[in-house]
Structure formats: C-alpha cells, structure tokens
Amino acid sequence: MQPLILSALATANPVGLGLPALAEALVNGRSGLRYNDFERADLDTWIGRVDGLEDEPVATALAEFDCRNNRLAQLGLHQDGFVSAVADARRRYGEHRVAVLIGTSTSGIFETELGYQARDPVDGSLPPTLRLRFSHNILSVAEFVRRTLGLRGPTVAVSTACSSSAKVFASAERYIRSGLCDAAVVGGVDSLCLTTLHGFSSLQLTSSQPCRPFDAARSGISIGEAAGFALLEKSGAGDVMLMGYGESSDAYHMSSPHPEGEGALLAMREALQRAQLAPVDLDYINLHGTATPANDRTEERAVLRLFGDHAQTAPCSSTKGWTGHTLGAAGMIEAIVCALCLRLGLIPGTLNTVTVDPEFRARIVLTPEQRPLRHALSNSFGFGGSNCSLVFGRAS
Amino acid sequence: MNGVLRFCVCGVGVRAPGVTNWPGAQSVLRAETGYRFEPMVKPNPDMLPAAERRRSSESVRLAIEVAQQAVSAAGVDPARLASVFAASDSDGRIIHDICEALAQQERHVSPTAFHNSVHNAPAGYWSIATGCHAASTSLSAYDLSFAAGLIEAATQVVADERDVLLVACDLPLPPPLHALRPIDQPFAAAFVLVPAPGRPDMPAWELTIAPPHASQADTSDAPECLRNNPAARSWPLLVSLARGPAGAALVRFAYFDNQTLVLKRTS
Numbered sequence: 001m002q003p004l005i006l007s008a009l010a011t012a013n014p015v016g017l018g019l020p021a022l023a024e025a026l027v028n029g030r031s032g033l034r035y036n037d038f039e040r041a042d043l044d045t046w047i048g049r050v051d052g053l054e055d056e057p058v059a060t061a062l063a064e065f066d067c068r069n070n071r072l073a074q075l076g077l078h079q080d081g082f083v084s085a086v087a088d089a090r091r092r093y094g095e096h097r098v099a100v101l102i103g104t105s106t107s108g109i110f111e112t113e114l115g116y117q118a119r120d121p122v123d124g125s126l127p128p129t130l131r132l133r134f135s136h137n138i139l140s141v142a143e144f145v146r147r148t149l150g151l152r153g154p155t156v157a158v159s160t161a162c163s164s165s166a167k168v169f170a171s172a173e174r175y176i177r178s179g180l181c182d183a184a185v186v187g188g189v190d191s192l193c194l195t196t197l198h199g200f201s202s203l204q205l206t207s208s209q210p211c212r213p214f215d216a217a218r219s220g221i222s223i224g225e226a227a228g229f230a231l232l233e234k235s236g237a238g239d240v241m242l243m244g245y246g247e248s249s250d251a252y253h254m255s256s257p258h259p260e261g262e263g264a265l266l267a268m269r270e271a272l273q274r275a276q277l278a279p280v281d282l283d284y285i286n287l288h289g290t291a292t293p294a295n296d297r298t299e300e301r302a303v304l305r306l307f308g309d310h311a312q313t314a315p316c317s318s319t320k321g322w323t324g325h326t327l328g329a330a331g332m333i334e335a336i337v338c339a340l341c342l343r344l345g346l347i348p349g350t351l352n353t354v355t356v357d358p359e360f361r362a363r364i365v366l367t368p369e370q371r372p373l374r375h376a377l378s379n380s381f382g383f384g385g386s387n388c389s390l391v392f393g394r395a396s
Numbered sequence: 397m398n399g400v401l402r403f404c405v406c407g408v409g410v411r412a413p414g415v416t417n418w419p420g421a422q423s424v425l426r427a428e429t430g431y432r433f434e435p436m437v438k439p440n441p442d443m444l445p446a447a448e449r450r451r452s453s454e455s456v457r458l459a460i461e462v463a464q465q466a467v468s469a470a471g472v473d474p475a476r477l478a479s480v481f482a483a484s485d486s487d488g489r490i491i492h493d494i495c496e497a498l499a500q501q502e503r504h505v506s507p508t509a510f511h512n513s514v515h516n517a518p519a520g521y522w523s524i525a526t527g528c529h530a531a532s533t534s535l536s537a538y539d540l541s542f543a544a545g546l547i548e549a550a551t552q553v554v555a556d557e558r559d560v561l562l563v564a565c566d567l568p569l570p571p572p573l574h575a576l577r578p579i580d581q582p583f584a585a586a587f588v589l590v591p592a593p594g595r596p597d598m599p600a601w602e603l604t605i606a607p608p609h610a611s612q613a614d615t616s617d618a619p620e621c622l623r624n625n626p627a628a629r630s631w632p633l634l635v636s637l638a639r640g641p642a643g644a645a646l647v648r649f650a651y652f653d654n655q656t657l658v659l660k661r662t663s
C-alpha cells in the first residue's frame with residue numbers, strides 16, 4: 001500500500017502527558033503503574049491511572065460531553081501541539097475532508113456505573129444528569145474529538161475491545177484511499193471503569209502485582225487508561241509512516257486466544273504483505289504482551305510461526321509494564337511507542353519482567369537497546385478474537 | 397478513487413417485529429400490504445452452535461440471524477467473508493446486569509456477562525459460528541450507526557475489492573436505561589456487499605456523502621413503532637431493494653451536521 005505519514009501525534013497516559021514524557025519513561029524504565037487507588041479501590045491489583053482527570057472538566061462549549069473518558073480525550077488532544085497541527089490540516093484540506101476515527105472499548109460507561117449507585121430509591125430511575133448519548137455511548141468520544149477539533153469529515157467510533165484503536169488505522173487508510181477524505185485523525189481513548197476492572201478480575205486475568213509480560217511467573221494484566229491520537233496524511237512532514245495493517249478473527253473463543261495464535265499470525269502476515277516487507281525486515285516487534293499466561297504463550301507461538309519455527313525472531317518486547325493494558329487505547333498508545341522507537345533508534349525492554357518464560361524461543365528483550373530502526377510491527381488483540389497488526393517505518 | 401464508492405448488493409436479511417425474513421418482508425416493503433405489528437419472532441439461528449447459543453446474548457442471536465439470512469441468500473461462503481457490525485449501543489441487558497452488580501457492596505460480575513458486554517460480541521460469535529478468520533469491524537455512530545456501517549463496508553469493498561457482510565442491529569435497552577435511550581423495538585438487517593460490477597441481476601449502487609443541506613434524507617421511513625431504532629434507518633434501502641428497478645433510484649440517509657449519505661442506483 002501507499003504509506004501514510006503520521007504528521008502529528010499526541011498522548012496522555014499513565015507515565016505522563018505528551019510524547020517527551022513517554023520517551024523519557026521508555027529510556028529510563030520508569031513505570032506509570034501504581035497500586036489500585038481507583039474509586040473504592042476494592043481489588044487487589046495494579047493500575048495505570050492518569051492523574052488530574054477528576055479536576056479537569058471538558059471545555060464549557062462541550063459541557064454536555066463531560067465524563068472521565070472525554071476528559072482523558074481532551075487531555076490527550078491538548079498535548080504535543082496536536083490541536084494546531086490538525087487546525088493546519090483543516091485549513092489545507094477543508095473541514096469536511098478530514099475524518100475522525102476513534103477506538104474505545106467502554107467509552108464513558110463509568111458515569112453509568114456511578115448512576116446505578118445513585119438510582120432513585122422509589123422508582124429505580126437513573127439520575128437525570130446522566131446523558132448516555134454524551135458519555136456512555138460508544139460514539140461519544142469520537143463526536144467529542146470531532147467537535148473539539150472542529151472537523152466535519154466522516155466520523156465513527158470503532159469498538160472491537162482491545163484491538164479498537166489499532167483498527168482505526170486500517171479503516172482510515174481505506175477512507176483515504178477510496179477518496180472519502182484527504183486526511184484522518186485516528187485515536188484511542190479508554191478510561192478506568194468498574195466494568196473492566198471487575199470484569200477482568202472475574203476472569204482471573206488481573207494480577208496482584210505490576211504486570212510482567214512474558215515472565216515465567218507472569219500472573220495477569222494491570223489495567224490502564226490512556227488517550228492517544230495521530231494525524232494521517234498522504235504526504236507531508238513527519239518522520240514515521242504507516243506502511244501496512246492486517247486484520248483477522250480468531251474464530252475460536254470469546255475471551256481466550258487461539259492456542260496456535262492463528263488469528264495473530266494472519267494479522268501479522270497481512271500487515272507485512274501490505275507493507276511489502278518480509279519478517280526479516282522487521283527491526284522491532286511491540287507485542288500485545290498483556291502478561292496473561294494464555295496471551296503471551298499464543299502470541300509468542302504466532303511470532304515463531306511468522307519467522308519460521310527455527311528462525312531467530314526480531315527483537316520483541318511488551319510495553320504494558322509502563323502503561324498497563326489500556327484496552328481500547330492500547331493499539332494507539334503502542335503505535336505511538338513504535339513511532340518514538342523508530343525516531344529514537346530505541347528497542348524498549350519489557351519492564352517488570354525478570355525471567356523470560358523458559359518455554360519461549362522468540363527474542364524477548366528485557367533491557368533497552370539503542371540502534372537505528374527502519375521498521376516496527378505492533379500487535380493488538382481483543383476479546384471476540386479480534387486481531388490487528390500495524391507496520392510502521394521511518395519516512396525517508 | 398474519488399469518494400464515489402461503487403458496490404452491488406447480493407443478499408439481504410431482516411428481522412423485526414412483524415418482519416421475519418427478507419422474502420416475508422417483500423409485500424410490506426413494496427407497500428402491497430400494510431405493516432402489522434407483531435411481537436418479534438425470537439431469533440434462534442442454527443449456524444450458532446448450541447453451546448454458543450446458550451452463552452450468547454439476545455443481540456448476538458439477532459445479529460447472527462440476519463447475517464445467516466443474508467449469506468444464505470447471497471450464496472457466498474461465510475468463512476471467507478469480511479464483516480462490519482454496526483450498532484448504536486452494546487447489549488443493553490448485559491450492560492444493565494453488570495452495572496447493577498457493580499452497584500452492590502459485593503461486586504460480582506459474571507465472566508460470561510463481561511465477555512458478552514463488548515461491542516464486538518456479535519462479531520466474535522459470528523466468526524466462531526462460521527469459522528471465519530477474515531477481518532471484522534464493529535462500530536457505532538449513535539443514531540447514524542447504519543450510515544457509518546455502510547461507509548465502512550463500502551470502503552472495504554472498494555479499497556480491497558472484497559465481499560463484505562454488513563449487519564446493523566439494535567435492541568431496546570431495559571429500564572432504567574430505556575428512559576435515557578428510548579429504543580422501543582428490536583431491528584436488524586444484513587446485506588452482502590460485493591464489488592461492482594456484480595452479476596447483471598444484482599442492483600449496483602454508488603455511495604457519496606453530500607454536503608450539508610445539499611440533499612434531504614429520505615422520508616420512506618420505517619413504520620412508526622420501529623422508527624426510534626437506529627438499525628431501522630436501513631429501511632429506505634430495504635424498500636428500494638424490494639421494489640427492484642421500479643424502486644427509488646436515490647436512497648438518502650441522514651449523516652453528521654446535515655450532511656447526507658446518498659446511494660444512487662446505477663442498475
């Protein structure tokens with residue numbers, strides 16, 4: 001495919017606000033995880049939380065959209081000069097020619113959860129202040145981004161669990177290639193809520209320690225929250241480009257990955273095919289690497305199959321130890337990690353991991369390495385067996 | 397490619413109160429008989445293995461019912477078909493049960509309810525039912541979800557020259573959510589979209605997005621009782637397809653900011 005330039009990036013995530021904070025944390029091994037202090041803090045687990053959301057409502061003009069998820073989106077949008085970069089694109093292309101595609105798994109469900117704690121004791125009704133359309137509904141965050149940026153191009157919220165904000169790159173590329181728009185703002189925003197904390201806990205997938213991807217003693221995920229955005233254009237200034245994407249379905253189980261990593265393998269293969277690259281062209285793989293026993297085992301299996309079972313794989317790592325698993329935002333946050341790594345010539349390690357599972361033969365990197373990188377692949381896999389892989393490269 | 401998305405429709409499925417399937421919907425859609433409300437025949441799609449059928453939610457079964465109708469009518473192999481699932485909200489019953497559990501002192505969320513709560517649950521069950529490893533996208537655009545789904549599916553058909561299944565499905569949310577998002581009746585429709593030119597017997601369409609106020613959304617709305625269901629916004633397309641060459645050559649859907657999604661029939 002014709003590569004697309006990532007002409008602007010922005011993020012707010014548990015390690016801090018903006019790209020410099022994320023780059024510094026990756027280099028120095030500074031984690032954004034903390035012991036659970038969210039809401040009633042009734043689960044023994046670690047989380048990646050973004051500070052300050054409680055005190056920073058959304059802009060007055062968009063007050064009806066106020067909820068934790070949109071506050072996080074707003075905080076992310078206002079980092080890294082993103083708003084002015086988009087304003088520039090809007091002037092160049094026209095407001096109707098810039099699309100908005102945002103991935104989220106739970107959008108503003110947290111406010112509904114709070115509403116259920118405050119139901120009318122007589123008739124059971126929810127508080128009248130709760131407005132599902134502007135908080136809980138999946139579109140809410142995409143509409144909020146669209147309105148904040150003053151865009152009027154095609155707009156959609158993609159919600160495929162933990163692959164959501166990887167898949168927006170794929171849809172955006174198709175929108176641009178088919179001529180529906182000239183540029184696209186893609187993003188991922190997911191915020192802490194009780195549904196995911198207690199839901200993953202009920203599946204015994206949350207760890208009581210900071211997550212340790214690919215460790216022999218890994219024991220589950222640390223849930224995080226984050227917002228990330230990218231501006232995609234056919235040409236323009238930018239040192240990183242989207243070169244390929246691959247999407248697949250496991251067709252296996254709603255909440256367990258395919259044991260042979262079948263869907264993961266198909267997604268990586270398609271991404272390389274679109275990028276016209278071979279596995280050996282990859283200088284780094286940012287793994288989905290959630291730190292659940294099953295995910296890491298099957299993902300490692302898929303990577304080995306991609307490279308041929310006996311071949312040495314590209315350096316692989318999971319950056320979930322920095323941010324936690326930011327669910328619907330993970331694809332975008334890890335796309336930004338890949339962009340930073342390509343820019344800095346950095347292969348991040350796998351934070352918190354001490355001993356790689358002896359069963360694994362892929363090259364899992366534990367401590368950061370510095371070297372020029374040309375191509376990086378990022379994996380995102382979600383419930384329902386929804387897989388998406390992205391290939392990024394340095395723009396020449 | 398210039399923003400005109402060309403595709404053909406080769407298979408349709410529909411289920412709603414008073415509408416059991418595509419052949420059965422013909423006379424109502426052609427206005428040969430009046431619409432008569434009857435409680436919806438509960439979907440029980442046999443493509444979904446019995447174990448999955450038990451575990452799945454009502455929205456999953458309804459989405460798969462119409463998907464099954466559409467792929468059967470199209471005669472395409474569902475195991476190779478990319479798919480797009482458009483729904484305004486995730487399954488309301490599941491969301492209600494989870495939020496209710498989370499409001500208790502002991503917060504016990506059912507693991508099955510949790511994995512059924514994801515917006516892409518219908519897509520997940522569909523891929524398991526059909527053994528399909530192809531790409532699948534689940535999306536929302538609130539009341540405009542069908543239009544957004546049509547755009548996503550059409551761009552896949554055009555950009556990657558592949559067949560795509562589009563499913564639009566929304567169900568009423570139970571109280572107390574219903575008061576905040578009134579959807580009164582369930583509605584689901586599915587379409588198999590294939591690259592143009594398809595076979596001569598397949599209606600071909602051109603999709604464009606018209607600027608604000610340049611065009612008006614269609615008034616051939618769904619029956620009153622179905623009208624507040626976002627998936628029922630597919631009604632004008634169903635009407636045109638049922639009427640064949642005699643049907644409307646232009647089908648228009650409301651889109652963001654007074655824009656209109658325009659489908660022009662070319663054969």
